[in-house]
Amino acid sequence: MHIKNIFNLVFLLICVHGFAQEPSLYIRSLRSIHLENMPLVPQQIKFRDVDMVYNKIGQFLNERITVSSSGAFEVSAFANINPGVMGGSSKDSIHMELYVMKNHNQPTEQVIGTTVFKYSYGNFDVAAGLMIPPKEIQLQQGDEISLWVKILPSTTIDINKSSKYDHVNKPTGMEQIAGIRIAKVL
Amino acid sequence: MDKQDIVKNDLFEIDEKTQKLVIPENGFYEISASFNFNPSTSVIKFNRGGVNFGIIQISENNEQYVAATRKSFDKDNQDMFSRIEVYPTIVYLQKGVVISPAVNSGLIGNVLLGCVLGCEKKNKNCTSFSMNITLISEEDAYQKYF
Numbered sequence: 053m054h055i056k057n058i059f060n061l062v063f064l065l066i067c068v069h070g071f072a073q074e075p076s077l078y079i080r081s082l083r084s085i086h087l088e089n090m091p092l093v094p095q096q097i098k099f100r101d102v103d104m105v106y107n108k109i110g111q112f113l114n115e116r117i118t119v120s121s122s123g124a125f126e127v128s129a130f131a132n133i134n135p136g137v138m139g140g141s142s143k144d145s146i147h148m149e150l151y152v153m154k155n156h157n158q159p160t161e162q163v164i165g166t167t168v169f170k171y172s173y174g175n176f177d178v179a180a181g182l183m184i185p186p187k188e189i190q191l192q193q194g195d196e197i198s199l200w201v202k203i204l205p206s207t208t209i210d211i212n213k214s215s216k217y218d219h220v221n222k223p224t225g226m227e228q229i230a231g232i233r234i235a236k237v238l
Numbered sequence: 239m240d241k242q243d244i245v246k247n248d249l250f251e252i253d254e255k256t257q258k259l260v261i262p263e264n265g266f267y268e269i270s271a272s273f274n275f276n277p278s279t280s281v282i283k284f285n286r287g288g289v290n291f292g293i294i295q296i297s298e299n300n301e302q303y304v305a306a307t308r309k310s311f312d313k314d315n316q317d318m319f320s321r322i323e324v325y326p327t328i329v330y331l332q333k334g335v336v337i338s339p340a341v342n343s344g345l346i347g348n349v350l351l352g353c354v355l356g357c358e359k360k361n362k363n364c365t366s367f368s369m370n371i372t373l374i375s376e377e378d379a380y381q382k383y384f
Contacts, residue, residue, distance in 0.1 A: 080327075
């Protein structure tokens with residue numbers, strides 16, 4: 053790949069010595085995940101014990117992340133999603149929403165952050181990174197954080213319906229397919 | 239990249255001979271990056287246009303992204319600059335591995351001949367690329383991939 057005109061480069065390299073425990077959490081999946089072709093139905097992107105990279109702020113039990121203390125936190129997430137079909141018309145499109153929930157199915161349920169991606173022009177078999185930018189939020193001790201995906205009703209065609217196809221998958225060369233980061237704001 | 243592009247560095251040993259960024263010790267690192275990229279093409283149209291952006295680790299037997307995202311370009315953004323963010327990612331890195339920013343074609347239907355990592359000429363305050371890496375814990379760990 054030819055890259056030219058690189059200017060205004062900023063290379064920011066910071067190391068913070070002197071503390072051994074940055075209060076944050078990072079969990080990611082290296083496994084692909086199947087989605088059902090069910091518009092509007094929330095589908096959770098689940099993690100396992102082996103997916104936990106770093107955890108100094110919470111608990112991970114029974115596929116649930118809970119924070120162990122109250123305070124201000126920064127939450128971000130991502131998932132690489134490929135609907136896995138080729139559309140027949142440039143007018144068709146698939147709309148996906150990725151969102152982070154607090155306390156799903158509880159009275160204190162809240163959407164913390166969300167992003168929507170539109171697959172368009174008949175080109176639906178390219179994975180795209182859906183990113184939820186870092187957002188600061190107040191969390192209480194015991195609050196539960198989870199990651200969800202939803203096919204929006206504006207979608208005009210089905211996603212790949214093969215039970216063998218995993219929509220949350222691994223674009224070329226990248227091992228991480230979905231993840232959540234939670235960092236305590238100090 | 240040039241050494242004068244480094245804004246702050248308490249992590250890497252860098253002298254006049256340095257050409258690689260070598261991780262100085264085992265530990266958990268938090269990495270983020272930002273790319274301003276233009277495929278500069280008219281050929282994606284209704285075809286595939288997936289490009290990967292991120293930070294790779296390089297060791298003797300391994301070269302792979304440790305923090306990255308996939309940007310999917312289409313007819314609407316194939317000939318304009320897009321900001322691609324890699325939000326903070328925590329990985330375990332071994333002492334001695336080299337880290338480097340990287341861009342590669344993911345799933346793409348046509349060759350990109352003139353793509354640009356840069357900025358629009360009239361945008362004087364634009365940063366074309368930035369990377370931040372912070373050592374957040376020196377504790378031992380082992381992960382298969384990172």
